[in-house]
Each structure stands twice: as C-alpha cells, then as structure tokens.
Amino acid sequence: MIASSIIEEEAVERTVEDVVCTFCGCCCDDLIVSVKGNRIVDVRNACALGLSKFLHMNENRLLKPKIGRSTSAKDVSLSEAVDVVVDLLKNSCYPLFYGWACTSCEAILLGLDLAEALGGAVDNTSIVCHGPTILAGQELGLITATLGQIKNRADLIIYWGCNPVEAHPRHMARYSVYARGRFIEGRRMRKVVVVDVRRTPTARVADLFIEIKPGYDYEVLSALKMLVRDLDLEVDEVGGVAVSKLEELADMMVEARFGVLFFGTGLTMSRGKDKNVEAAIELVRYLNFKTKFVLIPMRGHFNVTGANEVFTWRTGYPVSVDFSQGYPRYLPGETTAVDILRRGECDLFFVVASDPVSHLPRRAVEHLNNIPVVALDPKITPTVYISDVAIPVAYTGIEVEGSVYRMDTVPLRAKKIVDPPQGILSDVDVLKMILERVGGRM
C-alpha cells in the first residue's frame, strides 16, 4: 500500500484532452482530464455532475463477482460467476434483458444478440423517460436538428418540462442560451422561455416563464396550436395560464427566425404522455409554415439515445423488443419490460448498466423476488444488492472506450483514460464470454 502510494507520488502527470463526459445526454466532448499514475486527479470543463463521476468513480465500487443476494452474498471468481450465469440462461424459457443507458453501443449490440439467441425480450430505460417521444415520433415524425445548429442559429430557446440548470448543467452554456454561435453571438441575441409546473432554477434565466397546472400540458399546447394559426380562443385561461400570456408566447414563436423546443420528462411522463409530445410536434409543424422551428428531447443518461439507435439498427424497433417467436416483435404496452415484469412472465432478469430497482414501478420490481436476477455494473447499486449474480465491469468512457450517441443522435467516441482495477473486464468482454457459451451470434 505504502509502495503503491510512493509510485503514484512519483508518477508523471499526464493530460487527456477532448474527453467525452459519460454522465448525462449532453455528452460534452471537451473535458480535459489529468491523470497521475492510474488515478484521475483533476477534470477541467466538467460541471459538478460530471466532475463528481470522474473523481468519485471508485466510491461504492463493486470489485469482485458475487453470488447470492444481499447479506448472504459471497465473492467468487469471474469464471465461476460466468458459469452460474450461463446455467441460469440455459435453463430460462423467457429471459428479460434490461438497461443499456450507461454503456457503449458495442455492449448494447451484444445484449440484443443474447436476447435473440435465447428467445427472450430486451428493453432499455427509455421506457421510463422518453418512450412517449418515440411513440409520438413514430406517429408524426420529429422535426429536429443537431445541438450545433441550435448553437449557431437559434434565437428562441424554449425549455418545456425540463430543468437543465440541475439535470444538464452545461446544456445552456455549450449548446443554447449562452453559447456563442456562428450567427448568434450569445445570450443578448436570444430569447428564452421556460414552461413548467413550478419555478425551477432554469426559470430564473428566462425572459418569459409560464407556470402551468400539473397535467395540463396537452391543453396548453393545443391552445398554442390555435394561436399560431391566428385562431381565437374563447376562454380567458388554459391550464392555469392567462390567454394573454399564451398570446405573448405565440407571438415570440412566430417572430423567431429559428426556434427550438427542448422538452423533458415533465412533458413525456405527465398526464397525456405521447399525446403531449404529439401536440408539441404538431405545434412545431404549424410554426414551420411561418418560420423555422425544431424540437429536441432532453435525454437523461449519456447513451440512452444510443440504446434506441442500436435497437433500431439491429431489430427495426427502438425499444421493447421480444424475440420469443424467433423474430423481433415490438408491442408497446405488452413487450415493455414493466409490463412483462408486472405480468410475471419472464423467468430471469438480466440487467446491464442500469438500476431498475431504483427507477421501475414497485409492482414490476416485486417480481424480482420470484426469479433469478443477474447484474453487470461497476458500482454497488440497489439492483446489484438484490441480484443473485453480480459481475463488476469497467466504466465506459473512463476505463474502456466505446461509441455513444449524444441527445441529438450525434455519435461520439468515448475514450479510455485509466485502467480498470485488476481483474475487471469491460461489459463487452463479459457479454462476449456469456454469448459464446450460450451459442449466440458473435
């Protein structure tokens, strides 16, 4: 221990530039990371969330494979853990593979191959965030743009049902409100609107804040659709908002040269869900008869967008894919992980890069008491804690490289900066070992 700290003290500090932050969907790719020995000692350009991930990645770390739940768990070797996982998979009639938001596209592809080889189901975490955006996009299409276009051109920024100051802290500085673009020089050339059910920290920077009643997004969007088409509203208020205020917003939208509507789970996961997003898409459609307008979902985890992309390349469907008939089927509300779990249909739950015990509904999580659970994760999470087999893996974008997709579907290459702890492999390597043993495509 003393020897290793002396070696670290003597190690030369090196700097890695253009590092992609693998925390939120902004995937900021301008981080400068200082490394001494095999330890990250400083990170420049990251926000507090990104900085915390890089500097505290070894806290609460899962360092050994384990078999057995919670307090009865015992440490085993990697090959023993893989043997148990392969046996469980071979004896399973309908395994469900879930997660994929915090790993690379390469790992996600292997997860899809495993599900196909075993005739199981596979789903990603977008079912609990922007699943409704996917459904609405399939109905109507998304009128969208890259964050680079927003930085260079957008003079009206609307944040609806999202709070980037706290959830995507560099979004406004790097891509929207404060960003110095080619044609727009920064904050003074942009107008900012926040629509939410409460005055969030993001609302403090807005030129116009519209506070709507919880659950009334659809009504407010419908009213705006009428106003931008110069139709009269025969009421004084909609969703708790005075019509005069909505008229002000409609005028700002029509007068913008390039507007963007960023929307979050406040829109997608409140009453109306995909119908809310459809209303937002229709509003943007009408606006495009008068000016240029786009909408972009604020995606949460750094590669949840990549999960949708990879699912689509491989199966034709972005989420909730079932292979039980030997070909991919997509039936939202039936082949969705929450529904499969709630109906108690799957007989094995295999989690990669996610913590469903913390974020899925209680009735879905309850079924995990009845079936084996396998987890691949760098950290000890509540899901790892209740897993029958947990295998530690390296951090994507810190200890292993990999491809990820930013929230606007721009692909980026996340770098390897330091080595993982001894004996810990990437999830790609662990999934390959398992796939080889169950006889899947490689």
Ligand code: SF4
């Ligand atoms: S905004 Fe997101 S991607 Fe950018 S540094 Fe912060 S956590 Fe990382």
